[in-house]
Amino acid sequence: xxxxxxxxxxxxxxxASFFALTRGLLLFLYPDYFASxxxxxAFSAWLYGWRFDMAIAVLGMAVFLCPLLWxxxxxxxxSIARLCLLMSLIAVGLLWALQLADTVYFGEVYRHxxxxxxxxxxxxxxxxxxxxxxxxxxxxxxxxxxxxFAWLWWHWVVQPSARTxxxxxxxxQAGFALAVLLLLLISGRGLVLSGKPLGLVDAYAAGxxxxxxxxxxxxxxxxxxxRRGQQQPQPLAYFTAADWDEALSQLEAQSAGDPFVRxxxxxxxxxxxxxxxxxxxxxxxxxxxxxxxGSSYGATPFFxxxxxxxxVWPQAFAxxxxxxxxxxxxxxxxxxxxxxxxxxxxxxxxxMTRLATLLDDTGYQSVMVQTSKRRSFYLDGIAAALGxxxxxxxEDLPLLRDYPGEVPRFGWDYEGMMFLADYLAARAEExxxxxxxxxxxxxxxxxxxxxxxxxxYPHDAGSEGAYLNTLRYSDxxxxxxxxxxxxxxSYQNTIFVFMADHVLRAxxxxxxxSFRIPLVIYTPDGRLAPGRETRYASQYDLLPTLxxxxxxxxxxxxxxxxxxxxxxxxxxxxxxxxxxSYWLSPLGWLSVDPQGRVxxxxxxxxxxxxxxxxxxWLKARMQLADQRLRANAWLPREAxxxxxxxx
Numbered sequence: 001x002x003x004x005x006x007x008x009x010x011x012x013x014x015x016a017s018f019f020a021l022t023r024g025l026l027l028f029l030y031p032d033y034f035a036s037x038x039x040x041x042a043f044s045a046w047l048y049g050w051r052f053d054m055a056i057a058v059l060g061m062a063v064f065l066c067p068l069l070w071x072x073x074x075x076x077x078x079s080i081a082r083l084c085l086l087m088s089l090i091a092v093g094l095l096w097a098l099q100l101a102d103t104v105y106f107g108e109v110y111r112h113x114x115x116x117x118x119x120x121x122x123x124x125x126x127x128x129x130x131x132x133x134x135x136x137x138x139x140x141x142x143x144x145x146x147x148x149f150a151w152l153w154w155h156w157v158v159q160p161s162a163r164t165x166x167x168x169x170x171x172x173q174a175g176f177a178l179a180v181l182l183l184l185l186i187s188g189r190g191l192v193l194s195g196k197p198l199g200l201v202d203a204y205a206a207g208x209x210x211x212x213x214x215x216x217x218x219x220x221x222x223x224x225x226x227r228r229g230q231q232q233p234q235p236l237a238y239f240t241a242a243d244w245d246e247a248l249s250q251l252e253a254q255s256a257g258d259p260f261v262r263x264x265x266x267x268x269x270x271x272x273x274x275x276x277x278x279x280x281x282x283x284x285x286x287x288x289x290x291x292x293x294g295s296s297y298g299a300t301p302f303f304x305x306x307x308x309x310x311x312v313w314p315q316a317f318a319x320x321x322x323x324x325x326x327x328x329x330x331x332x333x334x335x336x337x338x339x340x341x342x343x344x345x346x347x348x349x350x351x352m353t354r355l356a357t358l359l360d361d362t363g364y365q366s367v368m369v370q371t372s373k374r375r376s377f378y379l380d381g382i383a384a385a386l387g388x389x390x391x392x393x394x395e396d397l398p399l400l401r402d403y404p405g406e407v408p409r410f411g412w413d414y415e416g417m418m419f420l421a422d423y424l425a426a427r428a429e430e431x432x433x434x435x436x437x438x439x440x441x442x443x444x445x446x447x448x449x450x451x452x453x454x455x456x457y458p459h460d461a462g463s464e465g466a467y468l469n470t471l472r473y474s475d476x477x478x479x480x481x482x483x484x485x486x487x488x489x490s491y492q493n494t495i496f497v498f499m500a501d502h503v504l505r506a507x508x509x510x511x512x513x514s515f516r517i518p519l520v521i522y523t524p525d526g527r528l529a530p531g532r533e534t535r536y537a538s539q540y541d542l543l544p545t546l547x548x549x550x551x552x553x554x555x556x557x558x559x560x561x562x563x564x565x566x567x568x569x570x571x572x573x574x575x576x577x578x579x580x581s582y583w584l585s586p587l588g589w590l591s592v593d594p595q596g597r598v599x600x601x602x603x604x605x606x607x608x609x610x611x612x613x614x615x616x617w618l619k620a621r622m623q624l625a626d627q628r629l630r631a632n633a634w635l636p637r638e639a640x641x642x643x644x645x646x647x
């Protein structure tokens with residue numbers, strides 16, 4: 001007699017097998033897209049995808065399978081077991097249908113359709129048209145395969161429930177039930193044993209863009225998008241269909257070409273391959289940096305020296321109010337729009353310019369380090385998605401100092417900075433240039449105590465004084481890292497970028513102060529002369545600015561502009577707070593929400609003609625960006641088959 005506790009295992013294997021089979025269909029249906037993959041790469045990606053298959057299968061069936069694990073006879077009625085297994089089939093059958101719909105839709109945008117499938121009024125109609133029209137043969141084949149698996153489910157899972165027996169002792173049976181429960185739990189987490197469970201961005205651990213697409217499960221993408229409350233709203237429609245062509249023509253005329261995709265080359269800066277070190281500083285607000293605000297906190301003496309030695313933009317602004325938003329804006333220059341998720345929660349499925357991948361194509365090696373745990377913000381998966389060769393988190397950083405307390409949740413900056421310095425030192429003699437990205441964390445609330453030697457103020461957890469103490473510590477750690485790097489032969493040929501992810505707490509009454517961050521580019525060899533710029537700068541501007549400074553001629557997609565080229569378009573930057581997109585400028589601010597409601601303050605409110613022109617320009621940019629992201633056309637379609645299209 002079959003032990004009934006094997007039935008959930010059979011259900012899991014059969015459910016995941018269907019998903020694995022349909023993922024394999026992608027290779028058959030879209031050979032041009034996957035043509036660059038070798039058989040080894042395709043097989044390893046397909047194999048990695050089983051993690052997503054098992055995770056979504058458990059998520060769909062868990063509520064029905066758990067009652068089957070109760071090991072006592074009085075709860076083991078065959079009718080209850082059969083009902084649970086039939087309900088499991090219905091649940092997983094719905095997921096199978098979503099997976100097949102995603103497979104059919106994949107060829108439209110070359111991205112899994114998790115978000116699009118949630119837009120019932122549009123994409124479901126398109127799916128039905130595709131399924132019954134040009135792809136009827138695929139749909140019919142899919143229906144037959146689903147029917148075959150349902151038949152297998154009935155004969156291999158449901159019917160055996162009538163031939164089961166608990167023929168072991170209660171304690172042995174309880175142990176067996178616990179083992180099966182652990183199997184389901186681990187499978188439901190995607191075989192991730194600690195930290196955050198498997199997420200969308202983890203698909204990039206399988207390899208480049210195509211390997212990630214092959215590994216990711218479409219039903220998994222849909223369900224996890226929905227669970228995170230990222231149901232796809234209606235597209236932005238600030239302009240009627242009749243007015244849109246004219247608005248787009250005006251936008252292109254104002255941009256002297258494509259508003260987002262262009263070469264940022266400037267003859268002032270010759271082509272070169274310098275090393276890049278980008279440091280994203282947690283919650284470093286410009287208001288607390290004496291050289292930028294005129295204050296006298298005394299917390300950043302070393303950074304104040306960098307301000308004097310580098311090119312600084314005192315009016316620099318974060319793109320949003322969360323760390324992950326700053327990472328996305330800085331390393332991809334893809335806009336934050338309320339209609340779209342950020343990286344780590346779905347945006348990584350889009351083709352986009354990715355700094356590490358872009359530089360890898362010309363021989364760079366790359367590394368990302370963060371002081372938080374590896375899976376914080378899903379940054380391990382994001383690092384892979386962006387094309388970084390190596391990635392390290394808190395678990396990899398040896399403790400170098402004695403601190404008053406335990407390692408804080410967001411880690412110690414000194415350990416992260418010195419780890420990066422040592423990593424770069426170990427590779428300093430290699431012929432390949434490097435790009436390094438470091439994300440710090442000690443200055444994140446609740447502000448751990450770094451030690452009495454950094455106490456500028458009484459250290460009361462969560463207070464402004466405690467923040468300034470951690471800021472002083474982080475500034476010291478930065479000086480130690482730079483001193484270590486200065487001894488390397490590669491130091492002179494390095495571009496250093498220092499920038500914050502967002503401001504502290506971001507609750508200032510002044511909207512500008514809620515987003516104003518430090519931004520300094522320092523070049524030891526003097527290729528970028530020290531000085532202060534008056535123009536407004538954004539995290540979106542970093543990528544095109546680096547392309548200018550490195551003398552690179554290829555076209556890249558960017559929501560920002562190069563800070564080293566003459567200003568084109570109005571002076572100001574875009575920032576995102578909730579559903580409102582704001583344009584911050586020396587004349588005040590203007591904001592617009594997805595419904596088209598507009599607010600303004602300052603001189604913009606007093607200049608209706610200028611405000612109207614700016615509103616028209618901002619809405620056209622947002623609507624075009626929304627259209628391109630929905631169609632996975634942030635990069636031109638032909639870039640999908642080019643290595644620099646992203647991983």
